[in-house]
Amino acid sequence: MREELTRSQPEPEPEPRPEPTAQSWRRIDWTKVGTIAAAIAGIGSLLFTGVATYYGARVSQDQLEQSRADTERASRAQAQRISYWEDRAQDSTLRAVHVMNRSPDPIADIFIRMTVGQGKGKRSAHVSLHRYNLAPCTVMTIQAESVLWRPTRESTWSKLTDAEGPTLVSALEFWDRDGQMWHRDPATLNHEFDPDPGAGYAKMAGVPPVQRATSCEDGRQ
Structure with a gap:
C-alpha cells in the first residue's frame, strides 16, 4: 500500500532559474570583454592585411614581369x-x-x-x-x-x-x-x-x- 501511494505521488517540478538581475550584469568585467573583442578584431585585421599584401605583391610581380616582356618584345621588333x-x-x-x-x-x-x-x-x-x-x-x-x-x-x-x-x-x-x-x-x-x-x-x-x-x-x- 505504501508503495502504491509512493508511486502515485507526482514528481516535484524543477525550480525555475532566476532571471539575471542588474546586479549580475554589473558583476561582468566589461574591460576584459572589450580587450578580448579588440584582440580578436586586431587578429582579423592582421590576417586581412597579410592576405591583401600577399596578393598585392603577386599582382605587382606579374605586372613587372609583363612590363619586362613587353619591353624586350619592343626592343626586338625591328x-x-x-x-x-x-x-x-x-x-x-x-x-x-x-x-x-x-x-x-x-x-x-x-x-x-x-x-x-x-x-x-x-x-x-x-x-x-x-x-x-x-x-x-x-x-x-x-x-x-x-x-x-x-x-x-x-x-x-x-x-x-x-x-x-x-x-x-x-x-x-x-x-x-x-x-x-x-x-x-x-x-x-x-x-x-x-x-x-x-x-x-x-x-x-x-x-x-x-x-x-x-x-x-x-x-x-
Whole structure:
C-alpha cells in the first residue's frame, strides 16, 4: 500500500532559474570583454592585411614581369625583321648573299661574317664584309664574284670565288634604330656579338644592288 501511494505521488517540478538581475550584469568585467573583442578584431585585421599584401605583391610581380616582356618584345621588333640568306649553285658554291630589311627604319654598320676555307690541312679564315647601311623595306644582294678577301692584313687580295675551300656565311651583325647592336645567326638573335671575330678582311668591288622588298612591316609593296 505504501508503495502504491509512493508511486502515485507526482514528481516535484524543477525550480525555475532566476532571471539575471542588474546586479549580475554589473558583476561582468566589461574591460576584459572589450580587450578580448579588440584582440580578436586586431587578429582579423592582421590576417586581412597579410592576405591583401600577399596578393598585392603577386599582382605587382606579374605586372613587372609583363612590363619586362613587353619591353624586350619592343626592343626586338625591328631586329626580328632583319634577315639574310645564301644563294648557292648546284655544287654548293656560294653565288650570292642577300640581306633584307623588312622594317620601316634603316639599319646601320652591317657586318657579314664569313668563314672561308683555305684548302686541305689549313684552318678556315674568318672574314668580315662591312656595309654602311640598308634602307627600309629593301633587299641588298652581294654577288660572291664581286667580293675580294684576304686572311690577314699582310696578305694579298684575292677573289672569294677563287678560295680553295667552301665559304659559309656564319652571322649578320648590325645596329638598329635604337642604337642597339644585334647578332643574328641561323639559330639565335641576341646581343652576344664578337667584337673581334677574326683577322680576315673582305671588301666589294663596286656597289651592291638594292631592291624593294616584296613586303614590309608597314604594308608597303
